[in-house]
Amino acid sequence: MKLAIFLGCNIPIRLKQYETASRAVLEKLGVTLVDIPEFNCCGYPLRNIDSKAFVLSSARNLALSERENLNLAVLCKCGYGTFRMAQYLMKENPPLREEVNSILAKEGLKYEGEVQVNHLLSVLFNDVGIDTIKEKVIRPYEQLKIATHYGCHALRPSQIVQFDDPVAPSLFDQLVELTGAESVDWSTKLECCGAPLLGTNDELSVDFTEKKLTDARSAGAHYLTTGCVFCQMQFDTIQKRMATNGGTNHQVPSILYPQLLGLCMGLDKEVLGLDNNEIDISGVQDFLAAEPHLQSVQYSGA
Amino acid sequence: MLYTIALYASLAVFAVGLLYRASNWFRWRVGPEAAGISSSARISAAAKGIISTIFSARIGTVVKVFVLDVLLQLWLLKKDFIRWLAHICIYGGFMLLLLMHGLDKIVTSVVFDDYYSTLNPFMFLRDFFGLVLLVGLGIALYRRFLLKAPRPKNTAMDYYASAVLCVIMISGFLLGATKILSHLRYQEMVEEYAGLGEEEAEDLRALEAYWVQDFGVVSADVKGPFDEKTLDQGKELHEMSCASCHSRPQWAFISYPASRVLEPMALLMDRADVPIGLWYLHFLACFFGLAYLPFSKFFHIFSTPLYLLVDGVMDEAKSDPANMATRQALQIDACTHCGDCTVRCSVAVAFDEIANPNILPSEKLAALRALLAGKKLSQKKLARIQEGSHICTDCHRCTEVCPIGIDLEKAWLELNERLAQRGYPKPEAWARETMGAEFDLAHLKEKPISLTPVDKAFASALVGSGQARTFSVCFGCQTCTNVCPVVGNYENPKAVLGLLPHEIMHCLALKQKALAIGSNMLWDCVTCYMCQEHCPQGVRVTDVLYELKNLALKHIKNRAA
Numbered sequence: 001m002k003l004a005i006f007l008g009c010n011i012p013i014r015l016k017q018y019e020t021a022s023r024a025v026l027e028k029l030g031v032t033l034v035d036i037p038e039f040n041c042c043g044y045p046l047r048n049i050d051s052k053a054f055v056l057s058s059a060r061n062l063a064l065s066e067r068e069n070l071n072l073a074v075l076c077k078c079g080y081g082t083f084r085m086a087q088y089l090m091k092e093n094p095p096l097r098e099e100v101n102s103i104l105a106k107e108g109l110k111y112e113g114e115v116q117v118n119h120l121l122s123v124l125f126n127d128v129g130i131d132t133i134k135e136k137v138i139r140p141y142e143q144l145k146i147a148t149h150y151g152c153h154a155l156r157p158s159q160i161v162q163f164d165d166p167v168a169p170s171l172f173d174q175l176v177e178l179t180g181a182e183s184v185d186w187s188t189k190l191e192c193c194g195a196p197l198l199g200t201n202d203e204l205s206v207d208f209t210e211k212k213l214t215d216a217r218s219a220g221a222h223y224l225t226t227g228c229v230f231c232q233m234q235f236d237t238i239q240k241r242m243a244t245n246g247g248t249n250h251q252v253p254s255i256l257y258p259q260l261l262g263l264c265m266g267l268d269k270e271v272l273g274l275d276n277n278e279i280d281i282s283g284v285q286d287f288l289a290a291e292p293h294l295q296s297v298q299y300s301g302a
Numbered sequence: 303m304l305y306t307i308a309l310y311a312s313l314a315v316f317a318v319g320l321l322y323r324a325s326n327w328f329r330w331r332v333g334p335e336a337a338g339i340s341s342s343a344r345i346s347a348a349a350k351g352i353i354s355t356i357f358s359a360r361i362g363t364v365v366k367v368f369v370l371d372v373l374l375q376l377w378l379l380k381k382d383f384i385r386w387l388a389h390i391c392i393y394g395g396f397m398l399l400l401l402m403h404g405l406d407k408i409v410t411s412v413v414f415d416d417y418y419s420t421l422n423p424f425m426f427l428r429d430f431f432g433l434v435l436l437v438g439l440g441i442a443l444y445r446r447f448l449l450k451a452p453r454p455k456n457t458a459m460d461y462y463a464s465a466v467l468c469v470i471m472i473s474g475f476l477l478g479a480t481k482i483l484s485h486l487r488y489q490e491m492v493e494e495y496a497g498l499g500e501e502e503a504e505d506l507r508a509l510e511a512y513w514v515q516d517f518g519v520v521s522a523d524v525k526g527p528f529d530e531k532t533l534d535q536g537k538e539l540h541e542m543s544c545a546s547c548h549s550r551p552q553w554a555f556i557s558y559p560a561s562r563v564l565e566p567m568a569l570l571m572d573r574a575d576v577p578i579g580l581w582y583l584h585f586l587a588c589f590f591g592l593a594y595l596p597f598s599k600f601f602h603i604f605s606t607p608l609y610l611l612v613d614g615v616m617d618e619a620k621s622d623p624a625n626m627a628t629r630q631a632l633q634i635d636a637c638t639h640c641g642d643c644t645v646r647c648s649v650a651v652a653f654d655e656i657a658n659p660n661i662l663p664s665e666k667l668a669a670l671r672a673l674l675a676g677k678k679l680s681q682k683k684l685a686r687i688q689e690g691s692h693i694c695t696d697c698h699r700c701t702e703v704c705p706i707g708i709d710l711e712k713a714w715l716e717l718n719e720r721l722a723q724r725g726y727p728k729p730e731a732w733a734r735e736t737m738g739a740e741f742d743l744a745h746l747k748e749k750p751i752s753l754t755p756v757d758k759a760f761a762s763a764l765v766g767s768g769q770a771r772t773f774s775v776c777f778g779c780q781t782c783t784n785v786c787p788v789v790g791n792y793e794n795p796k797a798v799l800g801l802l803p804h805e806i807m808h809c810l811a812l813k814q815k816a817l818a819i820g821s822n823m824l825w826d827c828v829t830c831y832m833c834q835e836h837c838p839q840g841v842r843v844t845d846v847l848y849e850l851k852n853l854a855l856k857h858i859k860n861r862a863a
Contacts, residue, residue: 156831
């Protein structure tokens with residue numbers, strides 16, 4: 001399978017480990033990723049400012065992907081939700097699509113509405129499949145408790161983003177559990193991380209993060225896991241800042257899902273960028289089964 | 303006379319301009335590190351730094367950077383061969399013309415005792431260097447104006463700069479051509495150098511015949527065909543009096559063919575003093591270019607090499623903070639306005655919808671310069687800069703792609719800081735701070751709300767979320783407010799948020815624009831889509847809030863205008 005990988009603006013400079021870990025995991029699972037260097041802003045940061053500019057910005061990426069005849073694999077939940085929303089708006093409102101296309105035409109681009117937008121997690125779940133991934137797990141986790149954070153913009157509005165059941169999603173939990181870890185129940189699992197308000201209302205933003213960290217901790221989670229740039233930065237960079245600024249140290253570090261998966265697939269921790277997180281997550285390796293799993297050894301030999 | 307006055311006037315403007323621009327490097331404060339370091343401390347630190355560099359091993363680095371990066375521009379060669387070729391031709395041709403031809407009295411005639419501008423190799427080289435420059439200019443103009451990048455990155459400054467250079471070049475070649483043709487000019491030379499009096503009319507005629515035949519002069523009364531004997535005689539006289547300081551004009555391989563094209567008009571042009579006119583045009587254009595240089599994009603011929611040298615020897619960890627501050631300021635001036643950053647910019651595409659050039663990094667830098675210089679700017683202008691400056695995803699692509707290595711990220715941080723100091727912070731935060739007060743939501747309960755006149759334009763403005771058609775289906779169940787985690791975060795949410803989500807939906811039904819866009823709820827919405835997901839009537843609550851934010855930001859933008 002071949003997909004265009006959409007990194008967005010933050011990953012290349014602030015969350016490089018998300019890229020390297022995702023590439024390593026997908027490569028191991030036989031997914032080929034193509035880079036399109038002309039990709040621009042997904043449009044998410046423009047939504048507050050100008051709806052049309054947001055749709056245009058999204059559409060340009062979609063059109064670039066269509067030009068290469070590739071579907072998209074988006075690493076960020078906000079980017080994913082934004083692309084889906086832009087697709088929906090252009091489908092619902094043909095004059096808007098025409099207007100956008102008339103601007104894109106200056107660059108010889110056109111959005112046809114053919115491209116399928118996937119999130120990394122939906123690629124793993126729907127296209128690769130739980131069973132195939134399980135075969136590659138050689139050292140499953142034992143006794144590891146994970147608070148799985150879904151991320152708002154992938155879940156809602158469900159009619160438009162179509163990621164999973166918005167009230168009782170299970171896609172991400174299943175992906176976590178195939179690593180041997182337990183995906184704990186926690187009440188704020190589906191709520192916001194607080195990131196969208198950073199820079200506009202920091203206090204409220206941190207209130208949200210605080211609530212989620214407290215909840216994850218009391219549910220007994222050792223780690224949070226995310227599949228989104230903004231959620232990860234909130235739970236990593238901002239959690240660290242909160243602790244150093246005299247707030248409670250919740251000690252629930254956040255690990256990116258491909259890092260979590262990669263480790264139990266036996267991938268190199270350098271490639272997974274384990275040391276690049278702000279909060280130390282190296283302890284997660286202590287939960288890995290001591291000996292390579294027998295069954296999986298057979299598989300990897302096959 | 304005019305020549306001398308123009309020369310000194312333009313030199314004076316040039317010198318003052320240069321000093322002014324250079325003084326900015328010690329006055330501008332870019333970044334928090336620069337605060338608290340006075341200009342005089344920076345000047346003395348720079349002097350110390352320069353002296354210590356000269357007398358240390360770092361001088362080797364300076365020489366290396368000068369040869370590889372400044373003279374040969376290898377950094378550009380690695381990036382793009384065609385651009386390097388264009389640039390090296392323009393800059394090489396220009397510098398060589400300036401040294402050999404423009405400054406011939408100061409440079410060439412000192413280095414070469416036998417220098418005459420009409421003698422080879424100088425005559426040939428003048429046209430050759432001109433051709434080199436023209437080739438470079440041609441490639442550059444083709445790339446800049448014909449192979450346009452999707453978004454405009456040519457400013458008036460680029461057009462002026464190209465125009466001045468074109469006028470200098472074209473007038474120079476035409477001047478050469480008309481001088482070749484000119485009989486008046488020929489006569490002047492004969493009087494000055496030939497030493498032939500009126501009585502030697504036959505010799506004069508022979509010499510003139512030779513020049514008409516072989517040197518392209520057009521004479522009113524000496525016309526060919528000439529007999530062998532006259533030409534031989536002319537040639538002899540020529541070799542005696544002229545050849546030692548005048549090569550054959552065919553060596554001026556651009557001016558000479560141009561002169562053949564102009565030949566039919568030669569006498570007319572001579573009578574109308576066209577060569578003199580062209581000479582005026584040529585030197586005035588040169589002097590104008592000289593005076594304009596410190597204020598134009600050509601200033602980068604000083605600032606960019608200087609920055610490359612400074613950057614080569616400085617070390618962020620070890621250098622004097624005062625010098626780091628100067629380096630930061632110098633960076634801002636090192637921009638050549640090549641536009642690479644804008645081509646690579648992640649949000650440049652937004653420019654096609656929001657036609658604000660301040661979105662584009664290559665143009666935003668001009669705004670920063672204006673703010674650093676403490677210029678008075680209108681409210682409207684500041685609001686435009688604010689809008690553009692905050693449409694940035696902070697992706698560092700501009701910094702990564704800048705061929706000079708300007709730390710543009712730092713520049714944008716400074717721009718936002720300066721804007722905030724002048725009362726123009728991040729638009730969302732600005733709206734949050736000011737909109738509630740403008741619409742006086744705190745005193746809402748004290749007076750009745752007027753429902754007329756109905757703002758019909760407001761309802762029809764909400765097109766993206768389709769709510770102009772569907773918000774009326776809201777039956778007031780308040781589910782949106784009840785599931786909102788922001789509302790749930792506060793003991794007394796109305797005091798903090800102004801209106802709650804369901805109340806905002808009511809405002810839409812009642813077409814109360816002021817209430818809807820004045821509410822803090824808009825800016826405290828985390829966009830988690832809980833409300834929209836759970837609305838039993840399918841109202842796109844979050845999308846409506848997004849659209850209201852768009853309207854509110856337009857409102858404050860228009861307020862500034």
